[in-house]
C-alpha cells in the first residue's frame with residue numbers, strides 16, 4: 001500500500017506511523033527523521049538543511065526531493081510505503097507524482113489528513129519527548145514513559161527536539177497553513193483524501209485511519 005500522512009506539526013503523524021507501519025507491513029518514511037539524521041551525521045544535506053529546520057522553515061524542495069527519491073528506490077519500498085511529512089508543498093506533490101509515474105511501481109493510493117486544532121498541537125509539541133536511541137515518541141502528560149526521562153523500549157534518555165520551543169512551533173504552524181494546507185484540495189480533487197479526527201486517544205485515531213484505508217481499498 002502507498003500512503004501519505006498529512007497534518008500540521010504535532011498532529012500525530014509520527015505517533016500513528018509507528019503503529020501503521022506494523023499494521024500495513026510497509027516502511028515508514030519520515031522526511032523529518034531523514035533530515036534530522038543527515039544533520040546529526042553532518043552530511044552535505046544535513047549542513048544545508050540545519051538552518052531551515054532550526055527556524056521552523058521548510059528545507060528547499062530540491063534537497064528534499066533528492067533525499068526522498070533515493071529512499072523510495074530502496075528495495076524495502078517495492079511493496080509500498082508510508083510517507084510522513086512529505087509531500088509538504090504543491091511542487092513536492094507534483095514531483096512525487098512524476099517520480100512514481102517514471103518508476104512505474106504505482107502511484108499514491110491514499111492520503112490521510114489528521115485534523116487537530118492548532119492550540120492543541122502547541123500543547124502537544126511543548127510536551128513532546130523523543131527517545132535518543134530508538135526514536136520512540138512520548139508526551140510528558142499524554143504518553144509519559146514509565147520511568148521519567150527514559151525510553152520504555154530501549155532505556156535510552158529522552159530528548160526535546162530543537163524546533164519544539166514555542167516561537168519555532170508557531171513559525172512551523174504558519175508554514176503549514178501557507179505551504180502545506182493547499183495540498184488538501186489537491187488530493188481531494190483526485191479522490192485520494194480521507195480526513196481523520198486526530199484529537200482522540202492515539203489508539204482510537206489508529207483505528208479510524210485503518211478503517212478509512214480499508215474503505216478505500
Ligand code: AP5
Nearest residue numbers: 009010011012013014015031032053059085124128138139
Ligand atoms: P517533521 O519532523 O516532519 O515535523 P512536523 O511535520 O512538524 O511534525 P512533527 O514531527 O512535529 O509532529 P507529528 O505530526 O509527527 O506529531 P507526533 O506524532 O510527534 O519536520 C521537521 C522539520 O523538517 C520541518 O520543520 C522542516 O524544516 C523539515 N522538513 C521535514 N519534511 C520536509 C519536507 N517535506 N519539505 C521541506 N522541509 C521538511 O506527536 C506530537 C506529540 O503529541 C508527541 O509528544 C505525542 O506523544 C503526542 N501525541 C500524538 N498523538 C496524540 C494524541 N492522539 N493525543 C495526545 N497526544 C498525542
